[in-house]
């Protein structure tokens with residue numbers, strides 16, 4: 001299948017030039033950590049991802065995980081790959097030193113995660129979920145739970161899962177009905193969870209399930225859900241996996257994509273009741289989920305980025321090789337020479353670069369919030385980014401992975417080329433970890449209307465400053481970019497005002513326009529990152545930089561200009577639909593469908 | 594026993610080599626550079642000997658300007674204990690390199706010098722042999738297996754006719770061939786630790802070696818581009834073309 005080239009240099013460029021990695025490390029008081037170290041880390045992660053995980057991607061797709069006798073066996077090759085991942089310390093990257101982690105900034109973790117996701121998303125979901133359980137325990141677990149579970153999870157000796165969804169509780173987690181009954185120093189968990197990613201496998205001697213359930217005295221709805229930890233094997237007095245707990249995968253799904261990732265129906269407590277331990281306080285499960293959500297949701301956005309880049313790389317390779325049609329002199333023409341094929345490739349490339357920069361900006365927002373003692377303002381910026389990264393990037397990934405198929409023509413529709421796999425794999429991204437609708441509602445409701453648009457205005461004024469800087473430049477490209485970007489920022493401001501004025505009085509308004517607002521904000525944020533890229537490129541070119549080189553900088557410049565010419569207008573379109581408040585949507589009655 | 598491993602900074606093996614417009618040299622501006630793959634194999638072998646308890650310390654030596662620190666760090670991250678950089682402006686000729694290494698090997702009292710058989714940039718395949726000559730030590734070149742038994746190194750060499758195993762009295766020089774081992778992936782914690790490992794700096798003058806050159810590079814040229822293939826109509830035509838056009842049979 002297609003070769004994967006990890007984007008080491010581009011990630012380094014963004015970290016160094018747009019994020020200010022060295023300054024961030026200083027703020028975080030990380031001695032000895034700088035862009036050179038980040039570069040070395042990216043380089044090594046790139047090696048492992050391209051040489052070990054990427055070659056397994058297609059095999060994993062063709063040989064899905066297998067279920068038999070309440071037990072799941074992962075696709076061939078993954079156990080060894082996982083062992084290599086763990087042996088090389090990659091599971092420890094961003095975790096705190098206290099529990100055996102390397103304490104590196106989240107933003108570096110994100111740059112590295114992109115490579116795991118791009119090379120083998122189905123596999124990389126497993127460590128991604130482990131990080132989720134680590135985050136939950138770190139933030140809310142008792143010292144005892146932390147001491148028992150964190151070092152093993154961080155070292156990758158055990159993996160973690162997230163058990164939220166039930167047949168009756170998907171987007172609406174308030175409907176969770178799994179129960180937890182006190183039983184001595186622990187609880188007995190009973191109920192069924194569905195769609196649990198990597199719910200079972202044979203790669204590690206234990207699996208740590210984080211489970212949402214209700215205590216007997218729980219108030220109904222969102223305020224009555226608690227978070228529990230349920231190990232596959234209950235720990236003995238030495239903290240080692242002991243007796244088998246009463247939690248079993250009773251089936252796995254047959255899915256469109258991510259075949260290597262077992263999606264399990266988990267039965268908790270079909271026999272004596274699964275032993276579980278309360279994490280944090282009773283009834284706080286959902287608020288706890290929200291504290292981890294920034295990381296988990298952004299992580300899924302990064303999957304959209306990774307898989308889009310993989311699709312792009314494959315498309316370029318094919319477009320160079322496939323000949324169709326002839327030049328005037330009779331020689332055969334590779335399809336890459338056709339402007340429409342180049343349009344597709346450039347849409348992918350420019351989109352991927354914008355997404356990468358946004359993903360790193362958003363995850364650096366988490367670092368900057370930490371560095372600033374979670375100041376309200378910094379935290380609000382992070383929270384604002386999260387639904388945009390998750391929602392927009394995973395939706396955009398649908399188009400970009402589909403373009404890869406289009407570039408391949410008929411061969412793209414045929415499984416053997418592997419183009420279809422990326423498209424199939426990407427399709428889950430706008431669904432899990434909260435559907436696009438849920439992201440859009442989060443953005444418009446919790447992140448914009450709730451604070452009266454303050455966090456959004458702060459972001460828009462940063463964007464306006466970038467627009468001014470671009471317009472004030474003596475460089476013609478920058479001026480052109482600045483003009484179209486300023487226009488987009490104005491549109492955003494008008495849309496914000498319109499929303500704040502009209503949402504309170506119109507019952508369904510925010511729900512009806514949230515998708516367009518999400519997409520508009522995505523393309524706008526992408527434009528912001530591309531605009532900043534252009535400024536950095538101009539500065540480096542003027543300074544005769546020799547770190548990135550002329551060719552790299554030239555490509556970045558053109559990619560940024562393509563974004564402003566062809567992708568940024570999509571923000572105008574979506575803001576336009578939003579403020580038009582399409583009446584037909586309200587008019588068409590439910591029973592008219 | 595200390596093992597000395599020379600590592601060279603070269604153009605990355607994945608990079609398509611470009612030539613300067615005036616054909617004076619290979620264009621290395623903004624080009625990805627790495628440890629020479631054969632040197633990497635040598636580092637790996639030294640580390641395995643250390644892990645097996647045969648060696649006590651692995652010391653990487655790199656000759657070049659400050660920038661070679663990147664490759665030194667890579668060798669330290671793989672697991673070398675410490676490093677020595679010999680500061681020179683430009684890459685010296687093989688003979689000078691061998692002289693510099695001989696001095697360091699003496700100073701360090703190295704029991705084994707484990708090195709790549711050649712560097713993929715200049716493809717000289719000379720330093721190991723010259724070093725053995727200068728130091729008056731036995732050499733095992735093109736190694737595909739290295740074993741240490743007592744005060745001997747048993748080196749299996751890839752020669753034209755097959756494999757040859759030689760026993761070398763230590764201290765000795767061994768040069769690594771491609772199949773000696775597969776270098777490990779560097780571990781994340783080791784990347785972090787590498788920054789704290791000692792790197793000593795020295796100069797050719799300190800070592801009492803004069804950096805002279807006896808060769809002059811006149812020009813470099815790109816390989817001729819490959820001609821497009823053709824279809825032949827019959828076996829006879831194929832044989833005819835092989836004989837008369839390609840002149841290979």
Ligand SMILES: Cc1cc2nc3c(=O)[nH]c(=O)nc-3n(C[C@H](O)[C@H](O)[C@H](O)COP(=O)(O)OP(=O)(O)OC[C@H]3O[C@@H](n4cnc5c(N)ncnc54)[C@H](O)[C@@H]3O)c2cc1C
Pocket residue numbers: 162163164165169170171172194195196197198255263428431432433434435436437438441
């Ligand atoms: C492969 C896979 C892996 C998964 N992994 C996990 C896992 O590890 N752990 C876990 O707990 N869950 C997991 N899930 C479950 C996943 O998070 C849910 O499927 C998802 O949240 C959607 O819930 P649902 O399927 O019940 O769809 P529904 O909630 O029924 O949604 C159906 C449609 O209705 C829309 N909708 C629903 N509510 C609203 C609303 N209020 N406003 C507007 N539109 C709305 C949705 O956007 C969607 O388009 C996984 C699912 C899959 C398929």
